[in-house]
Amino acid sequence: MTPDCGTTGWQVKAASGLASVWDREALASGLDGQARSGPGGSIEVEDQQLEAFFRQYTSHVEILKYTKATAGFGINYLLEHDYKTVYLNALNFLPRKTREHGIRILEFGCGGGMNLLQLISVLNRERIRVAKALGTDFSPAMIETARREAKNHLQEQDLQNREFYVAKNESLISDLSVFTTPEESTLKNSFHFVVGVNTIRYCHHAKRQRDCVRNIFNLLVPGGVCVVIDMNNRFPFFRSDLKNRFRRQKEKQCYVPSLEEYTQPFVEEGFEVLRSEHFCWVPHSAGGFMTWLLSWMSPMLNKVARSRAMRSLVVSRKPTTVT
Numbered sequence: 001m002t003p004d005c006g007t008t009g010w011q012v013k014a015a016s017g018l019a020s021v022w023d024r025e026a027l028a029s030g031l032d033g034q035a036r037s038g039p040g041g042s043i044e045v046e047d048q049q050l051e052a053f054f055r056q057y058t059s060h061v062e063i064l065k066y067t068k069a070t071a072g073f074g075i076n077y078l079l080e081h082d083y084k085t086v087y088l089n090a091l092n093f094l095p096r097k098t099r100e101h102g103i104r105i106l107e108f109g110c111g112g113g114m115n116l117l118q119l120i121s122v123l124n125r126e127r128i129r130v131a132k133a134l135g136t137d138f139s140p141a142m143i144e145t146a147r148r149e150a151k152n153h154l155q156e157q158d159l160q161n162r163e164f165y166v167a168k169n170e171s172l173i174s175d176l177s178v179f180t181t182p183e184e185s186t187l188k189n190s191f192h193f194v195v196g197v198n199t200i201r202y203c204h205h206a207k208r209q210r211d212c213v214r215n216i217f218n219l220l221v222p223g224g225v226c227v228v229i230d231m232n233n234r235f236p237f238f239r240s241d242l243k244n245r246f247r248r249q250k251e252k253q254c255y256v257p258s259l260e261e262y263t264q265p266f267v268e269e270g271f272e273v274l275r276s277e278h279f280c281w282v283p284h285s286a287g288g289f290m291t292w293l294l295s296w297m298s299p300m301l302n303k304v305a306r307s308r309a310m311r312s313l314v315v316s317r318k319p320t321t322v323t
């Protein structure tokens with residue numbers, strides 16, 4: 001792997017603000033000739049929307065939301081509790097030998113790397129060896145931040161084999177292959193555990209969720225496990241939604257799929273779905289008191305209204321024998 005940022009042409013243009021129009025050709029190059037018409041309507045409207053998402057995730061304010069020190073109490077709590085439990089349960093599906101020899105992890109749409117770095121530290125404490133950890137995101141600014149965060153939060157000896165690269169969720173293998181030698185084949189069947197938190201909904205928005213899931217399938221070793229966590233469309237109080245309700249001119253939001261929609265591409269691409277459910281009542285942005293209150297109320301909320309919880313969870317495994 002080369003140590004450079006791995007920023008592709010269209011990303012540099014858009015990130016530097018030089019691109020007044022989204023570099024449609026470059027974006028479309030990853031589409032494998034698929035016809036697209038997302039929830040936004042025409043391709044032009046969609047491209048503008050994708051550009052808006054991209055710009056959003058290169059902004060300083062957003063970066064602060066996805067870095068450990070500034071992200072807020074709620075997400076730090078979740079990474080040590082609800083999410084940690086989900087990851088450790090999912091890792092139990094891997095053979096014991098793999099966990100002992102060292103697992104290779106990939107987080108797609110990793111933002112500032114907060115989730116992956118926390119996962120590495122949880123696994124260190126649990127004495128599960130991490131042989132390799134790789135984070136990807138389409139935002140070069142996020143990837144730069146993740147690299148800085150890794151330097152700040154990991155011990156020198158732990159920095160080896162912790163890498164962050166610019167790659168789109170929908171074309172992970174071809175984007176990553178730019179940084180690997182000799183080529184794509186080395187990436188296929190190479191990860192034991194793939195995670196995506198609050199990012200796969202953007203693929204659904206662009207109707208490219210199957211491309212993303214197919215890439216994950218190909219990246220995983222047979223028997224490898226994928227965990228996807230994202231917004232539940234049945235949770236009625238997302239702050240961005242509430243704010244939008246009171247705006248005269250509504251902001252176009254990212255499409256939020258149903259649990260069935262999150263699960264479907266995993267079934268279609270040949271995964272064995274191990275868990276598909278709603279969970280978690282603590283907002284990422286919650287302060288100390290709200291976190292304490294909602295975590296205390298969670299068992300009761302789970303009993304009476306589980307399908308209204310904040311997140312959807314899909315845990316799936318690549319079959320050991322792939323036909």
Ligand SMILES: C[S@@+](CC[C@H](N)C(=O)[O-])C[C@H]1O[C@@H](n2cnc3c(N)ncnc32)[C@H](O)[C@@H]1O
Binds near residue numbers: 108115168170198
């Ligand atoms: C809500 S943030 C979540 C960040 C991180 N997973 C976390 O939980 O802290 C969504 C992330 O997905 C990234 N993203 C959105 N669409 C993407 C795409 N098509 N390909 C790669 N990354 C994408 C954004 O840049 C952003 O960093």
